[in-house]
Amino acid sequence: MKKVLTITALAEVGIGVGLIVVPSLVARLLLGTDLAGVADPLARVARERYGQFLSEAEQSLMDEDMAFVASRSATRYPYTNGAVAALAGFIVMAIISVTVQLVAGESVGAGKLVATALLGNGDNLVVVRPNYATNLETPRAIGCDISFIDLTFDDGFALDPERIELAIKPSTRLVSITCPHNPTGTSIGEAELQRIVEITAQRGVMLLVDETYRDLALTPALPIAATLGKHVVSVSSLSKAFGAPGIRVGWIINTDPAIQEVFLAAKEQISICGSIINEWVAEGILSQKRAFLTRTLTEWRRRLDRIADWVGGEELLDWVRPAGGVVCFPRMKAEPAGGTDAFYRRLLQDHGTYVGPGHWFEMPDTFFRLGYAWPTADELEGGLAGISAALRG
Numbered sequence: 378m379k380k381v382l383t384i385t386a387l388a389e390v391g392i393g394v395g396l397i398v399v400p401s402l403v404a405r406l407l408l409g410t411d412l413a414g415v416a417d418p419l420a421r422v423a424r425e426r427y428g429q430f431l432s433e434a435e436q437s438l439m440d441e442d443m444a445f446v447a448s449r450s451a452t453r454y455p456y457t458n459g460a461v462a463a464l465a466g467f468i469v470m471a472i473i474s475v476t477v478q479l480v481a482g483e484s485v486g487a488g489k490l491v492a493t494a495l496l497g498n499g500d501n502l503v504v505v506r507p508n509y510a511t512n513l514e515t516p517r518a519i520g521c522d523i524s525f526i527d528l529t530f531d532d533g534f535a536l537d538p539e540r541i542e543l544a545i546k547p548s549t550r551l552v553s554i555t556c557p558h559n560p561t562g563t564s565i566g567e568a569e570l571q572r573i574v575e576i577t578a579q580r581g582v583m584l585l586v587d588e589t590y591r592d593l594a595l596t597p598a599l600p601i602a603a604t605l606g607k608h609v610v611s612v613s614s615l616s617k618a619f620g621a622p623g624i625r626v627g628w629i630i631n632t633d634p635a636i637q638e639v640f641l642a643a644k645e646q647i648s649i650c651g652s653i654i655n656e657w658v659a660e661g662i663l664s665q666k667r668a669f670l671t672r673t674l675t676e677w678r679r680r681l682d683r684i685a686d687w688v689g690g691e692e693l694l695d696w697v698r699p700a701g702g703v704v705c706f707p708r709m710k711a712e713p714a715g716g717t718d719a720f721y722r723r724l725l726q727d728h729g730t731y732v733g734p735g736h737w738f739e740m741p742d743t744f745f746r747l748g749y750a751w752p753t754a755d756e757l758e759g760g761l762a763g764i765s766a767a768l769r770g
């Protein structure tokens with residue numbers, strides 16, 4: 378603590394500007410108490426949540442580490458892109474020697490950053506629909522001309538790469554896909570991914586792959602898309618497979634240093650830097666990636682099987698069985714009693730169950746997105762029973 382305060386004081390003397398000295402002195406008074414009080418609770422929370430994954434030696438270092446992290450984050454803009462990004466994309470590091478990566482808020486932030494950095498008003502974007510809302514809304518807010526690739530239930534929500542080829546125009550700057558997909562949980566295979574990479578390279582457009590669910594796949598995980606071409610950008614985060622959405626840490630992977638410079642400049646404008654405390658926790662999680670994933674994947678498969686059983690026995694619903702992710706997108710075979718609005722109201726009011734109605738995804742409300750990973754096992758059972766009851770009026 379003393380050291381931190383000394384450095385701050387020296388900086389003040391060195392700069393010698395009243396405007397900086399005054400706020401800094403105020404901050405110093407506040408931080409003098411804050412830092413001491415903050416490090417301990419942080420270490421405690423981190424130990425409770427992640428302690429089981431840490432060795433005793435690591436646990437005993439935690440208090441000391443936390444005090445350091447708290448002090449650094451309070452006294453300067455931290456740039457810690459290296460460690461988290463390297464861990465997140467360590468496979469990339471093994472495959473290619475020069476890989477530039479950036480820690481960028483979280484998945485939603487990373488996607489927004491890519492869109493705002495690469496797209497301008499009037500640029501064309503080719504994007505899959507339905508989709509995670511941000512992947513459509515950010516380009517809309519920018520004023521892009523959007524060409525949709527609409528996935529259909531009858532085609533098993535499959536994405537045919539040749540439709541992307543047909544949709545690309547001279548003004549297209551970016552093709553955007555999500556895989557495994559939200560809200561359907563479907564996935565393309567490696568051959569399709571390779572083909573989309575090839576098409577976009579041939580047509581000279583960038584490819585954004587939202588890989589937030591990549592580590593939650595029933596089929597062997599696809600390669601990190603960014604390893605397949607310099608024009609490809611992958612985004613992902615700790616939110617889903619690692620079960621740590623509150624940490625708000627995600628990353629962008631791309632192998633073209635010139636493009637990464639653009640992302641870095643965009644990040645500077647949007648957030649300057651990430652929270653060093655969050656990145657510190659993220660580093661801890663990613664350094665034990667296997668332990669986290671093994672536990673998550675076992676429970677995830679069990680739940681997906683349970684949903685499959687339930688849909689199989691629910692004569693009022695159809696679905697396309699997901700290949701990954703933590704959501705699925707069932708379809709009602711007919712309008713429920715009183716219509717879809719009445720169904721969603723009953724479901725929430727009478728059964729305390731909330732699902733994502735189809736219109737969130739620009740689809741009819743006879744579709745709904747069901748997320749099955751977050752609730753407890755009991756809550757999930759209650760929710761499934763609630764849906765069956767609400768469908769019947």
Ligand SMILES: Cc1ncc(COP(=O)(O)O)c(C=O)c1O
Pocket residue numbers: 483484485486509555558559587589590613614615616617622626627
């Ligand atoms: C496909 C997809 N991308 C991005 C996100 C945002 O994730 P994060 O919490 O990391 O911002 C989500 C969250 O639901 C998602 O489903």
